[in-house]
Amino acid sequence: MFNRVKTGALAALAMALATTSAFAAEKKLTIGVADALTGGGAVYGLPQANAVRMAADEINAAGGIKVGSDTYKIDVIAYDDKANPTEATNAVRKLIDRDGVKYILGFCCSGSTSAVASFIGNEKAVMLVGNAAERSITTKKIPNLVRTRPPADFTGQAAGTFIARKGQKRIAVIGALDVGFYAQYVDSVERELKKVGSEIIAREVFTLRDRDMTPQLTKIRALNPDAILVVGYVESAAFVYRQAVELGMNIPRYGFTSGSEEQFLRVTTSAQMEGVWDLRPTELDLLSASKNGIAYHANYTKRYNATPSPSSPYAYDQLYVLKAAIEVAGTVDDTVAVARAIRALAIPPQVVMQYLPVDGKMFDVNGQAYTTNGAFQWQKGKWVFVEDLPSDAKAYSQFLSTLN
Amino acid sequence: MNRTLTILVWLVAFASLAMLPQLLTIKYYLHLSILALIWVIMAQGQNLIQGYTGYVSIVGAGFMGIGAYSSTLLGIHFHLPTWATIAMAPLVTALFALATGYPSLRVKGHYFAIVTLAFNLIIVIVLINYKELTNGETGISNIPKLWGGSRDAYFYLVLVLAACLTLLAALIARSRVGEILLAIRQNEDLVGSIGIAAWKYKLFAFVVSAMYAGLAGALYAHFQGFINPEIFGVAQSLDAILAVILGGSGTIAGPVIGAFLVVFLPELLRFADSFRLILYGLILVLATIFMPIGIVGVCKAAIRRLSRKDIRSDA
Numbered sequence: 001m002f003n004r005v006k007t008g009a010l011a012a013l014a015m016a017l018a019t020t021s022a023f024a025a026e027k028k029l030t031i032g033v034a035d036a037l038t039g040g041g042a043v044y045g046l047p048q049a050n051a052v053r054m055a056a057d058e059i060n061a062a063g064g065i066k067v068g069s070d071t072y073k074i075d076v077i078a079y080d081d082k083a084n085p086t087e088a089t090n091a092v093r094k095l096i097d098r099d100g101v102k103y104i105l106g107f108c109c110s111g112s113t114s115a116v117a118s119f120i121g122n123e124k125a126v127m128l129v130g131n132a133a134e135r136s137i138t139t140k141k142i143p144n145l146v147r148t149r150p151p152a153d154f155t156g157q158a159a160g161t162f163i164a165r166k167g168q169k170r171i172a173v174i175g176a177l178d179v180g181f182y183a184q185y186v187d188s189v190e191r192e193l194k195k196v197g198s199e200i201i202a203r204e205v206f207t208l209r210d211r212d213m214t215p216q217l218t219k220i221r222a223l224n225p226d227a228i229l230v231v232g233y234v235e236s237a238a239f240v241y242r243q244a245v246e247l248g249m250n251i252p253r254y255g256f257t258s259g260s261e262e263q264f265l266r267v268t269t270s271a272q273m274e275g276v277w278d279l280r281p282t283e284l285d286l287l288s289a290s291k292n293g294i295a296y297h298a299n300y301t302k303r304y305n306a307t308p309s310p311s312s313p314y315a316y317d318q319l320y321v322l323k324a325a326i327e328v329a330g331t332v333d334d335t336v337a338v339a340r341a342i343r344a345l346a347i348p349p350q351v352v353m354q355y356l357p358v359d360g361k362m363f364d365v366n367g368q369a370y371t372t373n374g375a376f377q378w379q380k381g382k383w384v385f386v387e388d389l390p391s392d393a394k395a396y397s398q399f400l401s402t403l404n
Numbered sequence: 405m406n407r408t409l410t411i412l413v414w415l416v417a418f419a420s421l422a423m424l425p426q427l428l429t430i431k432y433y434l435h436l437s438i439l440a441l442i443w444v445i446m447a448q449g450q451n452l453i454q455g456y457t458g459y460v461s462i463v464g465a466g467f468m469g470i471g472a473y474s475s476t477l478l479g480i481h482f483h484l485p486t487w488a489t490i491a492m493a494p495l496v497t498a499l500f501a502l503a504t505g506y507p508s509l510r511v512k513g514h515y516f517a518i519v520t521l522a523f524n525l526i527i528v529i530v531l532i533n534y535k536e537l538t539n540g541e542t543g544i545s546n547i548p549k550l551w552g553g554s555r556d557a558y559f560y561l562v563l564v565l566a567a568c569l570t571l572l573a574a575l576i577a578r579s580r581v582g583e584i585l586l587a588i589r590q591n592e593d594l595v596g597s598i599g600i601a602a603w604k605y606k607l608f609a610f611v612v613s614a615m616y617a618g619l620a621g622a623l624y625a626h627f628q629g630f631i632n633p634e635i636f637g638v639a640q641s642l643d644a645i646l647a648v649i650l651g652g653s654g655t656i657a658g659p660v661i662g663a664f665l666v667v668f669l670p671e672l673l674r675f676a677d678s679f680r681l682i683l684y685g686l687i688l689v690l691a692t693i694f695m696p697i698g699i700v701g702v703c704k705a706a707i708r709r710l711s712r713k714d715i716r717s718d719a
Contacts, residue, residue: 085630085632085635086628089435090435091674093436097431098432098433111541111634114542114543114545114630115543115632117545119553119629140546180541
């Protein structure tokens with residue numbers, strides 16, 4: 001009788017210990033997302049937040065993040081920053097100070113990202129920037145900040161070479177040129193055009209909230225350019241493409257927008273888009289995508305009942321980068337070690353974008369990643385990948401290191 | 405409320421706020437409190453021109469931007485200490501306010517509002533396009549912070565400044581100048597008819613209001629460490645107007661309450677995700693419709709009603 005009781009007690013103790021150790025081994029890691037979930041920037045921010053949630057669920061389903069004997073399941077908190085600097089600061093302060101978050105992802109828009117970048121260096125946190133393309137974000141050498149999207153002028157240089165090769169001599173630019181990174185893109189294009197004797201003959205500006213661009217287009221039409229170059233958010237650019245056709249401007253149209261088919265077709269028709277070029281980082285496109293890209297597209301579409309925006313994988317990739325770095329660093333608490341591990345990381349196999357490594361690493365010394373650039377053309381209702389745009393990541397990285 | 409009780413309430417409010425850094429374990433709320441105190445300064449200035457003088461100015465955030473950029477740029481280009489550039493910011497803003505106030509105040513009512521709105525737009529356009537000086541839309545990062553960025557210390561600086569400027573606003577409101585401003589709000593023609601040069605007083609209110617905004621801007625810049633033109637757009641000017649209306653136009657306590665509301669309310673509504681701004685807008689619309697006299701006005705009316713009841717029950 002006594003033995004049976006003793007055996008029973010021991011079994012109960014063993015079960016209790018096993019349960020306790022199982023609970024101790026499986027922990028929760030809260031990841032923060034600060035992004036534009038409402039307002040004009042939401043066309044980029046909302047898909048980015050969705051992409052992080054999707055990556056978190058995939059990682060959790062595959063067992064989580066393994067750190068020594070512990071396994072971390074990811075929990076995502078996303079706050080709206082409306083692409084506004086003050087809101088972004090408040091959102092990130094809330095994540096760090098109140099929610100105790102150490103890893104913050106997202107960041108689609110440059111102004112709000114720059115505001116957070118100005119203080120993140122003093123925090124025990126790691127910031128992974130997505131779609132925000134302003135060059136200065138990675139010129140400050142902030143050790144706990146990295147960016148998955150290349151700066152706009154890296155792409156602008158490749159785009160300029162492409163347009164120059166097409167032989168058009170007089171290009172008119174219309175865009176959100178008040179926005180720093182769009183202006184940087186156009187400056188890079190202009191430098192390449194000048195090399196072959198071509199020129200930019202007009203720089204017409206619209207704001208990100210403008211919807212009627214016919215005055216600027218009418219002025220451009222009077223200059224009789226060989227082509228137009230449109231730089232701006234998807235919706236504004238879609239209006240330009242539509243109104244250019246309505247004004248009878250039958251000339252090549254180049255752009256830098258990174259919008260999905262669905263986003264463009266909310267404003268314009270497929271016929272009005274026919275032939276438009278988008279010269280941008282080789283983001284998500286089914287024709288150019290890797291296996292990961294195709295799977296990402298299918299999973300995202302199934303989960304959210306909408307196609308992903310081409311730039312959304314920048315945020316998806318951030319979480320896989322973070323997972324790999326935490327596993328290498330062997331800690332979730334030491335953010336300095338994790339930040340260092342991110343910088344030393346080779347490109348993780350799960351990422352969607354096609355990154356160009358610099359010295360075998362995903363991020364260069366500035367914390368900047370580079371993707372290939374590509375020329376996409378709208379053909380019969382779809383963006384079709386036409387060709388790679390030659391891009392020298394190492395040379396650009398060295399140039400970026402000289403800036404501050 | 406008698407005067408002693410009013411002073412006591414203010415002292416209790418000040419003491420409670422002064423204890424916040426010790427009481428708040430989550431520093432995010434201290435961050436918001438600093439922003440709210442900066443908005444108190446902004447709203448007190450707005451109240452002088454809007455609440456007391458009856459002129460709704462939509463250039464507050466523009467002047468805030470001038471203060472922020474002047475303090476930042478004076479520091480960068482002339483290597484002046486941060487406290488000195490913060491002190492100079494309202495003076496620089498005052499110069500701009502003098503230049504814009506004179507033509508703006510030649511018109512009244514809606515026309516004045518539209519002219520000031522245009523000035524705010526112009527200020528933002530200049531900040532965006534004068535890239536050599538302002539770095540355009542990219543903005544200016546790494547603006548020096550006082551005391552190594554200590555939030556506790558900065559909180560006390562902003563608290564003391566907000567208290568002093570609230571006191572100054574109260575002194576102006578109770579002075580002869582304040583009485584004339586109120587008279588202008590009631591009947592400007594009548595003020596003119598008794599030989600008072602109303603334009604001087606209006607210009608005074610406009611310039612002082614701008615100086616408050618300029619100081620608020622400088623404090624904002626050295627707190628956040630980053631500025632770009634977007635922060636000083638018309639939407640922020642409307643927030644200043646709302647702070648005054650919500651709290652209680654033409655009262656001293658109103659802008660204090662209103663400032664805390666416009667900072668804290670959108671943050672407290674974050675739980676509502678994408679419905680946050682709809683909820684915020686709805687609350688503002690309902691508050692403006694059902695509380696046109698603001699929170700302070702409603703409280704005063706309630707106290708009056710209660711004291712009348714007490715008198716009746718005593719009888």
